[in-house]
Amino acid sequence: MKKTFAIMAVAMMMFATGCGKNTPPAAQEVQQNATNAVEQAKEKVDEAKEKIDQAKENATQAVETAQSMLEDAKSLMAKVKDKTADKTAIALDGIVPGINIETVNELLGEPVDSDGTNFAYSNGIDVKVKDNIVQEVSTAYNGLNTPGAAAVGMAEDALKAVYGDGMTVSTNDNGEKIYKFVGTDSRRAIEFTVKDGSVSKISATNKIFLVFI
Numbered sequence: 001m002k003k004t005f006a007i008m009a010v011a012m013m014m015f016a017t018g019c020g021k022n023t024p025p026a027a028q029e030v031q032q033n034a035t036n037a038v039e040q041a042k043e044k045v046d047e048a049k050e051k052i053d054q055a056k057e058n059a060t061q062a063v064e065t066a067q068s069m070l071e072d073a074k075s076l077m078a079k080v081k082d083k084t085a086d087k088t089a090i091a092l093d094g095i096v097p098g099i100n101i102e103t104v105n106e107l108l109g110e111p112v113d114s115d116g117t118n119f120a121y122s123n124g125i126d127v128k129v130k131d132n133i134v135q136e137v138s139t140a141y142n143g144l145n146t147p148g149a150a151a152v153g154m155a156e157d158a159l160k161a162v163y164g165d166g167m168t169v170s171t172n173d174n175g176e177k178i179y180k181f182v183g184t185d186s187r188r189a190i191e192f193t194v195k196d197g198s199v200s201k202i203s204a205t206n207k208i209f210l211v212f213i
Helices: 002-021 025-082 101-108 156-166
Strands: 118-120 126-130 133-139 167-171 177-182 188-195 198-206
Touching (some): 025 133, 101 133
Antiparallel strands (some): 167 177, 177 188
16 A cells, blocks of 8 residues: 555656646747747837937937028028128028028018918018928019029020029920029029010029928
């Protein structure tokens, strides 16, 4: 009897030891699934961190670019005001694309119409804004000049004399010619719509920020 009991005890010990070393297949699957879930969660966390870091970097670059454009626009506006700017400088009625809307309001007064993005002023200037920065300055009224004295109503040949061979020309759907001049720093450009041999519209744009619109 004692011998039988001893044998059973040894067998139970061996069984118990075996269970500890050999996890049942179902339990192994559960454990593996849990391990996989943890690894996938870690990967998603890492991906989220990378996206956050990239977003921070993009935001920093955008702020730096905006600040650079603003300072550059202020500098050019000062030259336009002092009449020391080159005649091909990109500005219309003293307004340089890249400046903030507050500066425009200081110069032209409060807009007569605005939806928060598009601003219309009593002198005939229209301004388009994104993130508080002027993206476009345009007019279809005469009497508003560029630094080179180009204005609505100017003859096509006189326009060519101001910008020389620096302009490209195309034709829009209405059959009007579009003369385009890109500034020397490639930050801004100006377009002249020519109809029946004379300028009918002028539009100065901020090339860098137009990419993000």
